[in-house]
Amino acid sequence: xxxxGGTTRVPRFGAAPSxxxxxxxxVVIGLVFAVPLVALAQFTFREGTEGSLTLAHxxxxxxxxxxxxYQPVFDGLGASLLITVIAVAIILLVxxxxxxxxxxxxxxxxxALEFVCIVPITVPVVVLVVGFIPVYQVVAQVFGSxxxxxxxxxxxxxxxxxxxxxxxxxxxxDMAVLSEAARSLGASWWTVTWRVLLPNLRRGITAACFLxxxxxxxxxTLASFLxxxxxxxxxVLVQQTDPYVAAIFSLGALVFGFVLLVVIGRIGARRTGExxxx
Numbered sequence: 001x002x003x004x005g006g007t008t009r010v011p012r013f014g015a016a017p018s019x020x021x022x023x024x025x026x027v028v029i030g031l032v033f034a035v036p037l038v039a040l041a042q043f044t045f046r047e048g049t050e051g052s053l054t055l056a057h058x059x060x061x062x063x064x065x066x067x068x069x070y071q072p073v074f075d076g077l078g079a080s081l082l083i084t085v086i087a088v089a090i091i092l093l094v095x096x097x098x099x100x101x102x103x104x105x106x107x108x109x110x111x112a113l114e115f116v117c118i119v120p121i122t123v124p125v126v127v128l129v130v131g132f133i134p135v136y137q138v139v140a141q142v143f144g145s146x147x148x149x150x151x152x153x154x155x156x157x158x159x160x161x162x163x164x165x166x167x168x169x170x171x172x173x174d175m176a177v178l179s180e181a182a183r184s185l186g187a188s189w190w191t192v193t194w195r196v197l198l199p200n201l202r203r204g205i206t207a208a209c210f211l212x213x214x215x216x217x218x219x220x221t222l223a224s225f226l227x228x229x230x231x232x233x234x235x236v237l238v239q240q241t242d243p244y245v246a247a248i249f250s251l252g253a254l255v256f257g258f259v260l261l262v263v264i265g266r267i268g269a270r271r272t273g274e275x276x277x278x
Contacts, residue, residue: 037254044248057244069241073249076234079147083230084216086151088209091162094155096205099163100197103170104179114163121160128157129225136226147228154222158215162208169204210260217253 017025045053060066095117102109120128132153143149175197182192198205220232231253239246 037251040247040251040254044244044251046244057242057248060242061245061248066242070238070245072229072234073231073238073245076147076229076231077249079229080217080231082148083151083154084213086148087155087158087212087216090151090155091158091208091212092205095159095162095208096166096201099166099170100175100193100201103175114167117159117163119160120157125157125219125221126225128153129222132222132226145228147223147230150219150222150226150228150230151216153226154216154219157219157222158212161211161215165204165207165211166201167204169201173200175200206263210263214257214260217257 042053044057045055047054047056061070098113102113136149136153139149139152178196178200179192182196183189187195217231219230220236222228223230223233224236231249235246235249238249
């Protein structure tokens with residue numbers, strides 16, 4: 001349909017919400033997310049049941065007197081960060097090459113790979129733990145029972161979250177044409193991968209890594225059932241003696257996850273702007 005001045009109007013189906021309706025929906029959704037976070041933040045400043053506010057709970061974290069009480073949280077955080085590094089390495093060194101090779105050489109196997117990667121999200125984690133228990137009896141004999149060994153299981157749980165962003169980035173680009181064009185110009189496969197494919201997949205790879213980080217920092221069931229000390233299990237342990245400090249670290253983890261999501265959105269917006277300017 002042509003409008004005034006020869007412009008083309010895109011037909012719209014259904015009634016679009018007005019600005020007032022959209023604003024109301026955004027406010028309601030914002031309150032649903034904001035009220036618990038504000039309540040949690042207010043709780044970290046509360047002084048007992050009197051309702052007065054204080055910074056004593058924050059300063060207590062740096063107090064050497066409480067080092068033994070809060071040490072499990074820092075030990076668990078260190079273990080979770082190590083698990084994060086290994087889980088991200090699994091995504092980058094196993095999942096990413098598998099998706100790229102499938103898209104370039106074996107496109108008929110794309111559905112099979114997608115099915116394998118999506119299956120973990122359809123199975124409850126408690127059920128997965130039942131299958132992991134005998135496996136980790138062997139893992140404990142080979143690698144020991146340190147917390148970092150959870151990275152193998154968490155890497156499987158993170159597959160559905162990491163698969164989708166990379167798959168979307170692959171779908172958005174014509175990978176076969178770009179690689180064949182680079183090869184026809186004399187580029188090696190190493191050059192094609194590093195100079196052509198990976199830069200175009202940057203947004204999907206970044207999103208996959210950040211989502212893997214959030215999965216690791218939020219995973220509690222595996223560590224609890226397999227008797228490993230991670231950030232989440234340490235928070236439960238410390239909460240029994242000091243619920244305020246546990247709430248402080250929980251709030252910090254939530255803020256960190258929110259910042260990661262904002263960074264993903266910024267990277268995507270910048271990538272879109274670069275394409276439009278080009």
